[in-house]
Every structure is written in C-alpha cells, then in structure tokens.
Amino acid sequence: MATPYYIRAEDEDLLLHMEREEPHYDPSGPVRFLPPLDNLLWRRERIVDLFDFHYKWEIYTAEVKRTYGYYAMPILHGDRTYGPTT
Secondary structure, eight states, X not given: XXXXXXXXXXXXXXXXXXXXXXXXXXXXXXXXXXOTTOGGGSOHHHHHHHHOOOOOOGXXXXXXXXXXXXXXXXXXXXXXXXXXXX
C-alpha cells in the first residue's frame, strides 16, 4: 500500500495543474548536489516513494562493502535524480 502524503488545501489547484502537464526534461536546468545530511534526505522512505531513489550514505559502511565511496552525493537535475545507489 502506498504511503499517503498530504498538501495544503490551497495548493490543490496547483497540484492538479501539474498532473495535467506533460512531463518534460530541461537539460539546461540547474544541477544540484545534495549533501548527505540535507533535510530532503532525512526520510529515506519518502525519497523512495516520491522519486524511486535509493540513497545510502556509505561513510558508516565497511570499506569493503562500499560501492561509491564514503562521501558520494546524490544529484538532482531537472526532474531526475542520480546517485550512488539509484
């Protein structure tokens, strides 16, 4: 079962408008690096629900089990996410 998420009532029209728009990707848009302690990453299950993005900060992972290094950062570009364990 999907996790319910809530919005403010006054934002409902904006959300409905965004749902009707065609998805688009703007390669000229900004690129943002997210540090491991960014508050967007605090709730890992929410990141999975919203972006289908799995992130693990490998600083506390044994070196032999690390995939990308102890301080790899996820990247947001447009409506896409890239990172260590996508």
